[in-house]
Amino acid sequence: MSYTAAALLGVLGAVLVDLVVLRTRLVTRVVFWSTYPIVIVFQLLSNGILTGRHIVIYDPAAILGLRIAYAPVEDLLFGFALVLLTLSLWVWLGRRGVDRSPRAGEGSALLDRLR
Amino acid sequence: MRHLAYLSVLAGCLLAALWLEPVLKVNVLRRWRRLVLTVVPVVIVFVLWDLAAIAAGHWTFDPAQTTGVLFPGGLPLDEVMFFVVVPICAILGFEAVRAVLRKPAGDE
Numbered sequence: 301m302s303y304t305a306a307a308l309l310g311v312l313g314a315v316l317v318d319l320v321v322l323r324t325r326l327v328t329r330v331v332f333w334s335t336y337p338i339v340i341v342f343q344l345l346s347n348g349i350l351t352g353r354h355i356v357i358y359d360p361a362a363i364l365g366l367r368i369a370y371a372p373v374e375d376l377l378f379g380f381a382l383v384l385l386t387l388s389l390w391v392w393l394g395r396r397g398v399d400r401s402p403r404a405g406e407g408s409a410l411l412d413r414l415r
Numbered sequence: 416m417r418h419l420a421y422l423s424v425l426a427g428c429l430l431a432a433l434w435l436e437p438v439l440k441v442n443v444l445r446r447w448r449r450l451v452l453t454v455v456p457v458v459i460v461f462v463l464w465d466l467a468a469i470a471a472g473h474w475t476f477d478p479a480q481t482t483g484v485l486f487p488g489g490l491p492l493d494e495v496m497f498f499v500v501v502p503i504c505a506i507l508g509f510e511a512v513r514a515v516l517r518k519p520a521g522d523e
Contacts, residue, residue, distance in 0.1 A: 303473040329519070331516060354477055357475050382501060385457055393522075394522030398452060399450075404442055405440055407442075
């Protein structure tokens with residue numbers, strides 16, 4: 301299997317976990333898609349260094365060859381699967397009552413002042 | 416020093432995200448049990464993927480720019496740390512966006 305196929309399967313697996321297995325439905329939520337652009341910027345930056353400086357080297361036969369900021373486009377799919385699985389588990393655990401509080405922003409003087 | 420190239424990138428990611436804990440009080444590190452329970456399965460799944468990818472020859476790592484500590488299957492410690500650091504940064508970012516936008520995420 302190529303990295304391209306593996307990355308597509310990874311995204312499919314993560315979306316299935318989110319929608320069917322844990323039913324967190326993050327891909328339907330504004331908060332997820334508001335977070336993702338921020339994640340992408342930092343991913344392109346860090347991944348660009350890892351691939352541009354040849355810290356990680358890809359087999360040209362395993363990828364399409366389309367690159368964004370030095371990194372194979374497949375890495376964007378890999379990163380999406382990694383982040384979606386992570387956030388789905390995080391939200392699922394919270395829903396099950398594991399460390400639901402203190403909530404995000406609780407006790408932030410800065411946020412209180414901004415509001 | 417060149418051996419620390421990969422780890423330096425991860426340190427940069429952490430620096431870019433960790434300030435959210437004290438400044439916006441995202442309370443991700445304070446909810447460390449939930450954080451550990453999230454990161455452990457993610458590390459397991461992605462280490463398995465990585466081992467399969469290394470075995471299939473999808474990617475290799477420059478020995479001069481990684482720590483040189485290898486797990487069985489040729490998996491560098493640096494890469495395992497990637498699967499610890501990136502989820503932590505993603506959750507910090509996600510909780511920061513929540514704190515600012517006050518949009519539901521499904522665990523309220």
